[in-house]
Amino acid sequence: MLIIPEMKNTLSNFFDPIQQTKYIGSENYRKVAYYLEALQALSKLYNLSFYIVDYYKKSFYYVSPNPLFLSGYTQEEVLNLGFDFYPLCVPPDDLELLYVLNEAGFDFFYKLPVARRDKAMISYDFRLKHKDNGSLIMINHKLSPLALTDEGNIWMAICLVTLSARIEPGDVHIIMRDDNTRYNLNPEEKKFEPAKYKKLTGREKEILKCIATGNNTYSIAGKLGIAESTVKNHKTNIFQKLNVNSSAEAVFFAINHSLI
16 A cells, blocks of 8 residues: 655645636547557657646546656556655655746746647656665656647646756756747746857857767767867867757757757
8 A cells, every 4th residue: 555645735836836727528538538549659669758747637647657757656556646656756855846847837838828838848857766765866857738728728738758867956948849949947036037058159060960960079070170179178168058968968959949
């Protein structure tokens, strides 16, 4: 039997920032079932880990069986736990981060025109703790609306779960997929602000393109006819300008901002 420790206001911390929908009929749930069938097929094909949040019922609508997200629990146990899963498996500091980004994220969401709300994608990194041995892994969540009500309120959202290469929790940002703009979380102000980054030089863009196509430092140096140390210096400058910590993050950022 699962023993759930007391965690004051777990549901309210996650759901109070959301404008509640009065009624979602069974016919609408039947429509969403078609999404789920397609997502389950993709999950099997690519071994993806994802879950679907039902903001109307304040629970998980679906959790994939991939163990990455489950922290030692079964698929059924996580579904039954719902959002009580988080105080069980997320360290307190990381849990507080989730509360802050949730509040700020929905404030951002409701300020968007209704027509743009389904274009928002939020990404963030935090730690999960295994229920048996207490081991921690850093994961990344990318969450985006899956279904909105006719009024533009959030009903369901899908979240893709992957391992993160980051050392520290955070890197909370929203990307608007219609124009590739990025907004970073200001945790002190509890709001998202437009991302600021310095422009890349022509050579830095050239090197970033090489990184994106799988070239390492040695091969980039050979392609461009420069020293490996020069490539490393350019990479350092790229990371600093884009405020990222790895080549993967730099490429992801550059693609989403049409820099390469």
